[in-house]
Amino acid sequence: xxxxxxxxxxxxxLAALAxxxxxxxxxxxxxxxxxxxxxxxxxxxxxxxxPFPARSLPAASWRRLMMDLPxxxxxxxxxxxxxxxxxxxxxxxxxxxxxxxxxxxxxxLTRSNWFVREHDEVPTALWRSxxxxxxxxxxxxxxxxxxxxxxxxxxxxxx
Numbered sequence: 001x002x003x004x005x006x007x008x009x010x011x012x013x014l015a016a017l018a019x020x021x022x023x024x025x026x027x028x029x030x031x032x033x034x035x036x037x038x039x040x041x042x043x044x045x046x047x048x049x050x051p052f053p054a055r056s057l058p059a060a061s062w063r064r065l066m067m068d069l070p071x072x073x074x075x076x077x078x079x080x081x082x083x084x085x086x087x088x089x090x091x092x093x094x095x096x097x098x099x100x101x102x103x104x105x106x107x108x109l110t111r112s113n114w115f116v117r118e119h120d121e122v123p124t125a126l127w128r129s130x131x132x133x134x135x136x137x138x139x140x141x142x143x144x145x146x147x148x149x150x151x152x153x154x155x156x157x158x159x
Contacts, residue, residue, distance in 0.1 A: 037148070038090055040083050048075065050138040050145045052109055054094035061107040062091040073108075110135035131158035 037051060045051040054062070066088040069077045079087065095101075104112035119135070126132055131140055138145040144154040 035094055037094075038086060041087050041090065044077075044079060044083065044087065046146070048077070049136055050142075051148070052138075053148055053150075054091050055096040056101065056109055056112070056114075057095060057107065058098045058101045058103055059092050059095035060098070061103050062088070062095050064107050066091065126157065129158065 037054070042051050057065075065072070066084060069079060069084070102113055104110075104115075109115055115135075127135055133140070138150065141155050141157055142150050143156050144150075
């Protein structure tokens with residue numbers, strides 16, 4: 001093999017691997033780049049609540065939720081078939097892996113182990129306050145929830 005070709009071959013391999021890493025969809029539960037939700041997810045799901053991060057539930061939970069949209073926690077959240085397929089596929093691809101995210105009771109994100117653990121310091125009175133109302137009202141405390149940002153530096157507890 002020609003010594004002059006080795007660097008260019010290695011460079012080509014590295015460039016191909018870098019391109020693959022950039023274009024491959026990130027798994028929802030890894031610490032790599034997050035994949036932006038489709039506009040339809042933000043519009044449809046965000047019409048009633050903060051569009052929850054797909055990685056917060058495993059694929060099995062998302063599948064059941066998407067299959068029962070006419071009865072979505074007491075609300076008819078039905079979608080046209082094409083939008084349902086698009087969002088279902090995105091949620092499946094971006095869902096948390098079962099090894100990291102357990103299926104919560106009734107597929108309720110707010111009953112998942114990590115949610116309960118992360119919110120264990122929130123007083124019961126705050127959950128029931130008019131400013132919060134229910135655990136799924138993320139935007140009541142997480143100032144950047146609509147952007148999918150739930151970091152501790154973006155929390156402001158309502159008074």
